[in-house]
Amino acid sequence: MASNVFDVLNTRACRGLALGALALMLGTGVAQASTLEVSNPRLSLLPGNTPGAGYFELENTGESTVTLVGAESPAFERVEMHVSSEHDGMAHMHAIESLEIAPGERIEFAPKGHHLMFMRRVEALSEGDEAEVVLEFSDEQRLPVTFAVVSPASL
Numbered sequence: 001m002a003s004n005v006f007d008v009l010n011t012r013a014c015r016g017l018a019l020g021a022l023a024l025m026l027g028t029g030v031a032q033a034s035t036l037e038v039s040n041p042r043l044s045l046l047p048g049n050t051p052g053a054g055y056f057e058l059e060n061t062g063e064s065t066v067t068l069v070g071a072e073s074p075a076f077e078r079v080e081m082h083v084s085s086e087h088d089g090m091a092h093m094h095a096i097e098s099l100e101i102a103p104g105e106r107i108e109f110a111p112k113g114h115h116l117m118f119m120r121r122v123e124a125l126s127e128g129d130e131a132e133v134v135l136e137f138s139d140e141q142r143l144p145v146t147f148a149v150v151s152p153a154s155l
């Protein structure tokens with residue numbers, strides 16, 4: 001009996017906390033970040049100071065379109081958004097300024113497709129490390145994501 005009463009109290013306390021946290025998020029606009037889900041973020045690093053490539057999946061679980069406009073990382077001077085394509089058997093890539101993600105849409109950044117290009121490393125990084133990256137959206141939303149540093153051979 002005693003433990004039942006405790007369970008009830010405990011559940012109420014948890015619910016109160018959850019509502020409090022939700023109110024706080026709505027008040028500051030942070031709740032928007034919860035409509036974006038990033039999975040499997042990884043940064044493929046080539047030897048030397050050649051650019052690294054960033055891959056991940058991004059899902060918009062919210063009800064409005066979001067626009068990814070860039071990224072930055074303290075470990076690199078600059079991060080660009082690129083798209084790879086193939087014409088006449090030749091591989092090309094070009095930078096894009098923005099990428100819209102519709103409600104419910106899931107976009108894959110993957111080899112031979114969209115990727116982040118990490119230019120000019122300013123911090124030592126090697127396989128097994130983590131790199132902090134912030135994804136930037138047109139509504140000023142900033143989404144911090146920790147990328148695992150991997151070898152290109154693992155992709």
Ligand SMILES: [Cu+2]
Nearest residue numbers: 082093115117
């Ligand atoms: Cu590229």
